[in-house]
Amino acid sequence: MNQKATPVKNTAPKGATAARTTFKQRFESWREHHKEVALESLNRLLATPLPTVMTVLVIAIALSLPAGLYVMLKNAEAISDDWDGSAQISLFLHFKTSAEQGRKLADTLAQRGDVKRTEYISRQQALAEFEEQSGFGDLLQELGENPLPAVVVVYPSVTDLDAAEALRLDLAAQGEVDLAQLDAQWVQRLYAILDLGRRLVVALSIGLALAVLLVIINTIRLAIESRRDEIIIVKLVGGTDAFVRRPFMYTGLWYGLGGCLIALLLIQTLLWWLDGPVQALSELYRSQFELSGLGLEVTFLMLTGSILIGLVGARLAVSQHIRSIEPG
Amino acid sequence: MIHFHKVSKRYDNGKDALLNVSFELDQGELTFLTGHSGAGKSTLLKLIMLIERPSGGRMVICDQDVAKVGRSAIPYFRRQIGMVFQNHQLLFDRTVYDNVALPLIIAGYRPRETGRRVRAALDKVGLLDKEALNPIALSGGEQQRVGIARAVVNKPRILIADEPTGNLDPGLSAEIMDLFDQFSQVGVTVLIATHDLGLIARYDHRLLSLDSGRLISDGMDQIAADPHHQIYTGGY
Numbered sequence: 001m002n003q004k005a006t007p008v009k010n011t012a013p014k015g016a017t018a019a020r021t022t023f024k025q026r027f028e029s030w031r032e033h034h035k036e037v038a039l040e041s042l043n044r045l046l047a048t049p050l051p052t053v054m055t056v057l058v059i060a061i062a063l064s065l066p067a068g069l070y071v072m073l074k075n076a077e078a079i080s081d082d083w084d085g086s087a088q089i090s091l092f093l094h095f096k097t098s099a100e101q102g103r104k105l106a107d108t109l110a111q112r113g114d115v116k117r118t119e120y121i122s123r124q125q126a127l128a129e130f131e132e133q134s135g136f137g138d139l140l141q142e143l144g145e146n147p148l149p150a151v152v153v154v155y156p157s158v159t160d161l162d163a164a165e166a167l168r169l170d171l172a173a174q175g176e177v178d179l180a181q182l183d184a185q186w187v188q189r190l191y192a193i194l195d196l197g198r199r200l201v202v203a204l205s206i207g208l209a210l211a212v213l214l215v216i217i218n219t220i221r222l223a224i225e226s227r228r229d230e231i232i233i234v235k236l237v238g239g240t241d242a243f244v245r246r247p248f249m250y251t252g253l254w255y256g257l258g259g260c261l262i263a264l265l266l267i268q269t270l271l272w273w274l275d276g277p278v279q280a281l282s283e284l285y286r287s288q289f290e291l292s293g294l295g296l297e298v299t300f301l302m303l304t305g306s307i308l309i310g311l312v313g314a315r316l317a318v319s320q321h322i323r324s325i326e327p328g
Numbered sequence: 329m330i331h332f333h334k335v336s337k338r339y340d341n342g343k344d345a346l347l348n349v350s351f352e353l354d355q356g357e358l359t360f361l362t363g364h365s366g367a368g369k370s371t372l373l374k375l376i377m378l379i380e381r382p383s384g385g386r387m388v389i390c391d392q393d394v395a396k397v398g399r400s401a402i403p404y405f406r407r408q409i410g411m412v413f414q415n416h417q418l419l420f421d422r423t424v425y426d427n428v429a430l431p432l433i434i435a436g437y438r439p440r441e442t443g444r445r446v447r448a449a450l451d452k453v454g455l456l457d458k459e460a461l462n463p464i465a466l467s468g469g470e471q472q473r474v475g476i477a478r479a480v481v482n483k484p485r486i487l488i489a490d491e492p493t494g495n496l497d498p499g500l501s502a503e504i505m506d507l508f509d510q511f512s513q514v515g516v517t518v519l520i521a522t523h524d525l526g527l528i529a530r531y532d533h534r535l536l537s538l539d540s541g542r543l544i545s546d547g548m549d550q551i552a553a554d555p556h557h558q559i560y561t562g563g564y
Contacts, residue, residue, distance in 0.1 A: 029438045233417050236377065237431040237478070238407035241400075328379045 034246070041250035044223075045258075052258075055219050059259025062212050063306055064266040066205040067294060071267060073197045075291055076190065087187065089154040089168050092179040097150060099123075105176050106152045114167050116157040123150045149178065161188060209309055216255050216313030220248050224321045232327045245318045249311055256310025260303050267294060329355045329486060329517040330376060335385035337371050337541075345371035347541040348385070353519060355485070358512035360528050361521040363538030369521045372538065373490055376519070377411060378402050390485055407435055410479030410516075414491035416471045418463040424450070424474050425459040431482040449477040453507060469500040476507055480516070487511055489520045493527055501527055 045052045093102055099122050106120040121129070126148040130136070154171060156164050164182055172180035224231070231244055275291055282289040294302070330353040337346040346368045353359055363369050374380040376389060378397060387394040390408045397405050410431075418427050428449055432442040450456045453473035455466075463471050472492060479487055489508065493501035505527065512518045522528065528535060537545040 025438050025441075026436045029436045029442075032439060033433060033436070229417075230419055230421075233419060234430065234434065235403070236379075236406065236411060236417070237434060238403045238405075238482075239434045240403040243403075243434055326379070327377070328374065 037246050038250045038253075041247050042254055044247075045251065045254055055215065055255060056258040056262055058215055059212050059255060059306070060262035060266060062208040062215070063259055063263035063302065066201050066208055067263060067298075067302060068267050068270060069197065069204060070201050070298065071271065071292075071294055073194060073201060074295075076197070077194055078292065079190075079289060087156065087164060088183050089156060089164070089171060090181045090183060091152040091154060091171055091174070091177045092181070093150045093152065093176050094178045095149060097176045099150065101176060102150045102152060105174065109152065109154055109171070114156060114158050114163065116155040118155070119153040121151040121153065123148055126151060152177075161191065209305070212256075212259065212306065212309050213313045213316075216252055216310055217317045219255065220252055220314045220317035221321060223251055224248060224318065224325070228325055231322075231325045235325075236327045241322055244322055245315070248318045249314045252310035252312075252314025252317075253307055254310070255313075256306040256308070257303070259310075260306035263306075264294070264299060264302070329353055329357075329390060330519065331386075331388040333386040333388075335375065335382045335387055337368075337375060337380060338383045344541050346375070346382075346538075349538075349541075349543045350385075351536060351543060351546055353517050355517055356512050356515045357534065358508060358518040359520070359534040359536060360531075361519055361536045361538070362523070362525075362528060364523075366540075367538040368541040369538055370490070371541075373411075373488055373519075373521055376486070376488060377409060378405055403434075407431065407482060408484055409486045409488060410482065410484035412472070412475050412479045412487070412489035412492050414494045416463075416475045418471055418474055418478075420462060420464045422462070423459065424455065424461050424463050424466070427463060427474055428459075428477045428481050431478060435482055445481055446477075449481040450474075452480070452510075453477045468495050469497075469503070472496065472500075472504060473507075476504070480511060485515075485517065487516050487518045489518070489522075491522055491524075492520060493522065493524055498526070502530075505531060 091105075093105070097105075102122065103120050106118040109115055110118040123146050127146050130148060154167075156167050158164055158167060168180050168182045171177060227247075234244055271291055271293055278289070278291050330351075332349050332351050335346060335349045336344065338344050349368075349372065361369055361372065371380060375382055375387065375394075378394065382394070390405075392405065394405075419430075425446055428446045429442050432445055437445070447456060447459070450459055453476050455470060455473055455477065458466060458470065463474055466474065476489075476492070479489075487508070492504055492508075496504065501524065508518050508520060509531075535545065536543060
């Protein structure tokens with residue numbers, strides 16, 4: 001039996017020679033095989049459209065929730081980025097401050113590096129403005145005395161909120177200043193909400209990615225179960241674990257890809273649906289604001305992420321079951 | 329080619345399926361394996377296919393000590409062995425061609441080479457004109473021949489058949505046996521497990537008989553020498 005020196009296959013008639021293939025041939029057929037398996041897996045999914053569509057939709061909805069929230073958040077951030085144009089610090093001066101002192105203060109402050117420009121609003125101007133804008137002019141006439149203080153409006157040249165707040169504190173320390181108010185509190189609140197939103201997106205992404213993973217694992221598990229006989233035959237004729245795994249890996253890939261594409265479509269539909277009202281709202285505020293989508297980077301990230309989830313899910317499902325399905 | 333040395337198999341439930349079985353099959357030899365149900369035929373075939381592992385003894389198959397074939401090496405080991413199943417084990421969701429091509433696709437052949445070999449194997453079993461059909465459309469004998477084509481398409485060194493003529497009439501059985509004969513003549517070691525005494529009697533081949541897990545006879549033409557069929561009590 002041990003005829004190592006004269007291998008059996010050389011002495012055997014040609015018909016029984018085990019076939020040899022070169023590495024290049026193997027690689028080519030491996031590639032060809034992958035293409036075939038990928039298409040076959042896709043065809044299998046398309047052959048049962050209803051369950052496939054339902055699974056893909058579940059994945060798509062799960063993916064579009066955090067992605068949709070992300071888009072909303074991103075747009076809200078874009079709004080808040082506009083704040084520096086509108087932010088200003090109002091310095092309400094003491095009543096005893098004279099108009100001259102006020103103007104001087106405004107001029108002095110305008111020299112500062114962190115201040116773009118200043119504007120002095122005298123008590124009379126403030127009153128006139130108030131009368132014009134509020135329509136309560138008559139009421140003020142009744143009061144007899146002008147209740148409004150003079151104001152120095154400071155437009156900071158710094159754009160971030162912390163620096164603006166530091167500037168406000170600095171200006172509040174000026175002798176003439178009664179009260180310094182940063183008119184960007186809404187920005188601060190928005191920032192806090194956005195920060196919360198960002199965390200929510202992360203938490204939601206992790207949770208729903210896990211959900212997608214479980215959906216894929218379960219779907220693939222059922223697919224494996226339905227192809228039990230085939231797996232046994234493949235193993236009997238010499239199929240490796242990788243060979244058995246392959247069609248299911250592609251199934252996972254298709255689910256991930258399909259779910260993500262539908263999710264992107266859902267988000268695009270949502271943006272399109274919201275675009276009209278947002279434009280209207282934006283016009284009311286005389287803003288140039290426009291809704292932006294996910295962006296190329298995040299779209300790419302989402303695609304790779306969901307494909308990866310599909311592959312990992314398939315891998316987990318297969319490795320759980322592949323060993324339990326053995327001929328015998 | 330197949331070497332059993334005092335091979336035993338005891339299942340987890342304590343049942344001894346094989347006890348101290350020793351035999352040697354050479355290259356190109358055609359051998360019958362017989363015995364009544366539960367005698368250990370299936371276990372013996374499963375051991376050769378590495379579906380089960382022996383609990384004692386030594387097995388050398390295709391110059392490989394089976395004990396040294398790890399789990400990940402099993403697929404490559406099995407590619408040297410073609411197996412024909414009693415229930416054909418065909419896949420009914422694809423054509424005859426795709427069924428026969430399966431071992432070649434698994435082994436990584438190029439499509440052109442696969443096509444050439446599949447057609448050669450189908451030609452050999454006389455089903456070249458049925459390659460595009462679903463095997464479900466074929467008769468039992470034809471399905472069995474598809475199974476044989478699949479078993480030999482990768483030119484294995486060993487061909488194992490489990491009750492290959494189980495559900496076939498004598499005429500078809502003879503055709504199948506002729507095929508096995510031809511394979512053994514080109515150097516394939518053929519082992520046929522069968523209940524079919526008539527079949528065994530018609531051919532002058534070596535016969536291994538199992539009874540309760542023991543090899544009770546190993547020789548040529550046992551049936552002819554034992555007209556009362558005392559070799560086993562299979563109820564025939």
